[in-house]
Amino acid sequence: MQFAFNADVEEFRREVKQFLTAEYPECETDAGRGRLFASKEDEYDYTMGFQKKLAARGWLAMAWPKEYGGGGASHMRQLVYNEEMAYAGAPSMNMGIAWVGPSLMLYGTEAQKQRFIPRIAGADDWWCTLYSEPGAGSDLAAMQTRAVRDGDDYVINGQKIWTTGGHLADWGWLAARTDPEAPKHKGITMFLLDMKSPGVTVRPLINIADRHGFNEIFFEDVRVPATQVVGEVNRGWYHMAVALDFERSGIQAFAGGRRAVERLVRVAKERPALVAQRPGVRTELAERAIEVRAGTFLAYRVATMQAKGLLPNHEASASKVFGSEMSQRIALTGMHLLGLAGQLRDGSKDEVLDQATSYLQAASATIAAGTSEIQRGIIATRGLGLPRG
């Protein structure tokens, strides 16, 4: 059996690669794991600047319907775009594009659409997602952050955690409890929150790789105009699930993984002494190469289902759990290959590939966006039809 993309999709892939070579020179180097920034202003300017270039080509919002300034791109086009961006390690992820804009298209008022959608599509604002709380992660509906109506405003009190990019964000996509008496899924409302509002405090959380990606966010009597409620009050839980029609194959893990395996294979060839010291890494690298290839087809399967109008569910979970665990195995294989040199960090004289950072960063892959246990629960119940535990 021959799997292949249509000629126009392959042509588009070439176009994306050419763009990356011209506009993202890092994609040609080993720094494909992402760029290091001198300051948060540097990160903001660089990331938004790059996304503006994507927007100018009509790629940033390529999946959006044309009526909202998007490209109405097919799932296969989105797939190869995500694949090439992830292979290059380019900063193309944008939560405003991924779910805020699509939610506004479905549930926003006309005024909200006019005010926010063009700015999201143009990469004018950085958005963060304010869902998780210290006591509400996998069980997200247990969230306690309160929003109480007071005149024309809602007053927000509480705390969010693990907010990716919260320190950079202009706007937050916030879920808060508006009815504490209702069953937990039925008392949540969505808000558009100006992150510069008085009473919002952002505290950095530095991860085990010493990187600042996520944050704790505290709300103390933060006033949000009622005009910034999205959709129906107390229906927020149901509004949060709207972005499902976007490409959700999980291809990014496999594209990034392929890049990482290629890098390790190159090092193994350039430094044969490393392999001679630990002959077992040849087998490990071969296994990782097989996993990347097999996983890529799990991702393609999800995208193919979406292209046919089906709603992948346990199939997307299988891609997620396999991709995230595979990325941890690749990072571990890198540590085995490099031995003591694997512990060198950014800026070392012979940092090889800064494998230590890759290894530490990979730890969170099986937690972010639904833990492996939650994904396996979905596969067991919805995929295999097993009874709930």
Ligand SMILES: Cc1cc2nc3c(=O)[nH]c(=O)nc-3n(C[C@H](O)[C@H](O)[C@H](O)COP(=O)(O)OP(=O)(O)OC[C@H]3O[C@@H](n4cnc5c(N)ncnc54)[C@H](O)[C@@H]3O)c2cc1C
């Ligand atoms: C890199 C990264 C970025 C993130 N970015 C954001 C963000 O931008 N915005 C945001 O809101 N959140 C974000 N998160 C938070 C993320 O959504 C949560 O960490 C995740 O949902 C897990 O929740 P938790 O950390 O509270 O763990 P818990 O839910 O407390 O889980 C703890 C352990 O218990 C297990 N467990 C829990 N429930 C079950 C169950 N029913 N069955 C079996 N096992 C179970 C879990 O698998 C896990 O091993 C991010 C997390 C990471 C790691």
